[in-house]
Amino acid sequence: MTAVIRKALTVMAPKDLRGINRVAIVGGGPTGIACAKYLLAEKSFQTIDVFEQRRNVGGIWNLSGTEKTRRIPIPQTDPKYGAGKNSSASGRGDDDSLEFESPLYDYLETNIPKTMMAYSDTPFAESLPLYPKHDDVLRYLEDYAQPVKHFVHFQTQVIDVRPFEPRDHPEGTSRLARKWHLTTKDLRTNALEEAHYDAVIVANGHYTVPHVPAVPGIAEWHKKYPNVIMHSKAYRRPEDFSGQKVLVIGNSASGLDIAGQLAPCAQKPIFLASRSASQLAPAGGGPAWRKDIAEIEAFLVSEGDRAVRTKDGDMVDGFDAIIFATGYFYSFPFLSPVSTHSSSSSKTQSPSSSSVSLESPASAHDGPAAHLPTSDGEDLSVSNPLENLVTSGLRTHDVYEHFIHIDYPTLALPVLNLKVVPFPLAENQAAVIARLWSGRLDLPTTNDMHKWEEDEERRLLEGRRLRPAPDTATGESVASDGHDLPAATSKYEGGFHTLVYPEDAAQINSLYQWAASACPRDGLEHNGKGKLGTRWDEEQVWLRKQFPTLKAAYTNFGEKRFDVTSIAELGKEWNDGYKKWQENTSDEEKADLFRRAAVPGY
Numbered sequence: 077m078t079a080v081i082r083k084a085l086t087v088m089a090p091k092d093l094r095g096i097n098r099v100a101i102v103g104g105g106p107t108g109i110a111c112a113k114y115l116l117a118e119k120s121f122q123t124i125d126v127f128e129q130r131r132n133v134g135g136i137w138n139l140s141g142t143e144k145t146r147r148i149p150i151p152q153t154d155p156k157y158g159a160g161k162n163s164s165a166s167g168r169g170d171d172d173s174l175e176f177e178s179p180l181y182d183y184l185e186t187n188i189p190k191t192m193m194a195y196s197d198t199p200f201a202e203s204l205p206l207y208p209k210h211d212d213v214l215r216y217l218e219d220y221a222q223p224v225k226h227f228v229h230f231q232t233q234v235i236d237v238r239p240f241e242p243r244d245h246p247e248g249t250s251r252l253a254r255k256w257h258l259t260t261k262d263l264r265t266n267a268l269e270e271a272h273y274d275a276v277i278v279a280n281g282h283y284t285v286p287h288v289p290a291v292p293g294i295a296e297w298h299k300k301y302p303n304v305i306m307h308s309k310a311y312r313r314p315e316d317f318s319g320q321k322v323l324v325i326g327n328s329a330s331g332l333d334i335a336g337q338l339a340p341c342a343q344k345p346i347f348l349a350s351r352s353a354s355q356l357a358p359a360g361g362g363p364a365w366r367k368d369i370a371e372i373e374a375f376l377v378s379e380g381d382r383a384v385r386t387k388d389g390d391m392v393d394g395f396d397a398i399i400f401a402t403g404y405f406y407s408f409p410f411l412s413p414v415s416t417h418s419s420s421s422s423k424t425q426s427p428s429s430s431s432v433s434l435e436s437p438a439s440a441h442d443g444p445a446a447h448l449p450t451s452d453g454e455d456l457s458v459s460n461p462l463e464n465l466v467t468s469g470l471r472t473h474d475v476y477e478h479f480i481h482i483d484y485p486t487l488a489l490p491v492l493n494l495k496v497v498p499f500p501l502a503e504n505q506a507a508v509i510a511r512l513w514s515g516r517l518d519l520p521t522t523n524d525m526h527k528w529e530e531d532e533e534r535r536l537l538e539g540r541r542l543r544p545a546p547d548t549a550t551g552e553s554v555a556s557d558g559h560d561l562p563a564a565t566s567k568y569e570g571g572f573h574t575l576v577y578p579e580d581a582a583q584i585n586s587l588y589q590w591a592a593s594a595c596p597r598d599g600l601e602h603n604g605k606g607k608l609g610t611r612w613d614e615e616q617v618w619l620r621k622q623f624p625t626l627k628a629a630y631t632n633f634g635e636k637r638f639d640v641t642s643i644a645e646l647g648k649e650w651n652d653g654y655k656k657w658q659e660n661t662s663d664e665e666k667a668d669l670f671r672r673a674a675v676p677g678y
């Protein structure tokens with residue numbers, strides 16, 4: 077990214093992004109609130125409206141029931157499923173909306189040490205465990221949100237966002253001059269409201285729509301053995317699995333953590349199936365209570381009892397529960413229909429004035445717009461201009477550096493990345509967004525931003541880091557080791573936003589530097605530089621690499637772990653860890669790592 081920053085300073089005139097006064101933020105979770113804070117600190121925007129459909133800030137850190145998630149189809153390969161259809165704040169009714177069901181579970185503790193998880197301006201309380209429990213995090217987020225809470229419209233769902241050309245714009249106006257038309261729904265009254273904004277931040281999270289891959293035989297198996305297969309989003313507590321034989325599929329954070337939680341309750345061993353090595357597991361094999369098996373190749377209906385076959389050819393049977401910890405789809409139901417599943421119906425009506433009350437705005441999410449006359453006569457005739465944003469659901473397209481929409485730079489989609497530290501990433505991206513939209517930073521040209529995305533795609537493809545999207549017609553997983561298809565890059569969607577160490581460190585540090593390079597302005601903090609986010613120094617870059625072993629060391633304290641409030645308390649090995657690594661590592665190796673992690677001075 078460093079090269080990009082240098083280029084960015086020269087190519088796009090700041091005036092293109094001037095004149096942004098009204099900004100809407102979709103979502104008052106950890107990302108949306110961080111964005112509101114950085115926009116406020118920029119002292120440049122007249123209106124900051126945060127729309128949050130829940131009753132509270134904190135996003136998924138508000139725990140919930142799992143009623144609707146338990147009813148998802150098996151397999152679940154539709155990125156549009158359950159996203160915003162007929163949402164109701166109470167969660168009641170016969171709709172299938174998953175919007176209000178959180179993926180967090182009863183005994184969830186953070187998987188990031190509190191010192192590195194925190195926003196730069198708000199440390200976690202010293203008295204909290206090194207890995208706080210979920211309710212401590214919610215309280216932390218509520219405190220963090222206090223200074224911007226008055227911007228948040230609670231229980232207000234954004235149901236439609238689309239760009240339009242203002243009537244008074246001269247012909248040939250650049251896309252940057254486009255405005256945004258938002259329709260929101262007050263979930264207490266069902267009243268719809270429309271408003272125009274100069275820019276929109278989409279911070280709706282990406283842990284709403286579960287992904288259960290179409291492994292051969294799974295649909296028939298599920299029919300024959302109902303209530304065995306579920307997604308990790310519906311998991312709440314290990315006691316529900318007492319004495320059961322359990323298979324967990326997926327070895328990322330959910331798979332590893334849920335398997336670990338089940339260990340004291342479920343039948344041993346817990347089976348864990350994975351298709352690739354985990355970035356999150358400590359090296360040296362799994363614990364004794366776990367049996368690691370290869371990727372599941374097929375669900376067997378006519379062999380064995382509740383049996384599956386692995387890619388190694390092993391058959392395992394007798395499962396009482398199978399938990400798919402296979403991640404989630406990107407979904408922006410208010411922004412763009414998912415093109416592979418787009419409906420033929422068109423929205424031909426909209427409320428003709430502000431605050432119109434409609435009984436059932438269900439169609440708001442169905443299909444592209446044709447002509448949408450607005451309350452003040454604007455013609456929103458741009459038909460589905462963002463239709464390629466999400467296709468298979470495994471990737472978000474056309475986003476520069478993973479967060480600025482390339483063709484609509486007044487649209488930002490922060491924190492799309494996986495395997496990152498979300499709160500600092502949110503604030504560093506927010507710091508850049510605020511400066512871009514106040515005209516203190518520039519972007520590369522549209523062509524250069526598209527080139528960045530293409531180069532990134534090529535780099536990941538060559539590094540065999542992209543996975544093919546499921547077959548669009550059948551939803552079935554593409555059989556292969558995931559890397560050997562012809563180079564039709566558009567089919568390779570999975571993994572595009574997944575960062576591999578030290579790329580996340582480089583992202584944090586480059587964003588910090590990008591924000592810090594903005595033209596200073598009188599009246600802003602830090603001598604006119606403005607609000608700055610997180611920067612990882614050498615020790616933090618080193619520590620990030622240690623996350624799996626650090627968490628394992630903490631977990632080894634058993635119930636006493638809640639008394640461990642700092643890394644130093646984990647013992648001498650951890651107290652001296654960084655110093656020892658420094659002594660035992662050559663200067664070249666250290667310099668190479670810190671250069672790749674974009675630590676200043678390397």
Ligand SMILES: Cc1cc2nc3c(=O)[nH]c(=O)nc-3n(C[C@H](O)[C@H](O)[C@H](O)COP(=O)(O)OP(=O)(O)OC[C@H]3O[C@@H](n4cnc5c(N)ncnc54)[C@H](O)[C@@H]3O)c2cc1C
Binds near residue numbers: 108160186410499
């Ligand atoms: C099981 C699990 C455990 C995790 N553990 C950790 C951890 O230990 N540490 C960590 O740092 N991160 C963790 N994460 C990552 C987590 O996603 C982030 O901490 C954080 O919640 C991301 O914030 P967000 O605002 O981007 O998304 P969310 O938390 O999903 O918040 C999005 C908000 O947008 C609102 N919204 C969505 N659509 C609309 C709409 N149309 N209109 C109005 N409002 C809308 C939602 O109601 C929600 O409040 C975990 C994630 C999961 C799934």
Ligand SMILES: NC(=O)c1ccc[n+]([C@@H]2O[C@H](COP(=O)([O-])OP(=O)(O)OC[C@H]3O[C@@H](n4cnc5c(N)ncnc54)[C@H](OP(=O)(O)O)[C@@H]3O)[C@@H](O)[C@H]2O)c1
Binds near residue numbers: 351403
């Ligand atoms: N605080 C905590 O302790 C905690 C607990 C749970 C989750 N989380 C957080 O929750 C978020 C989501 O994590 P997640 O683990 O649910 O999702 P995730 O990180 O997206 O991981 C999905 C997993 O599913 C696997 N997978 C996907 N498709 C598959 C297929 N077709 N067949 C087999 N395996 C497949 C992936 O394998 P590949 O790796 O091979 O692609 C990966 O292991 C992350 O931010 C995570 O940090 C935190």
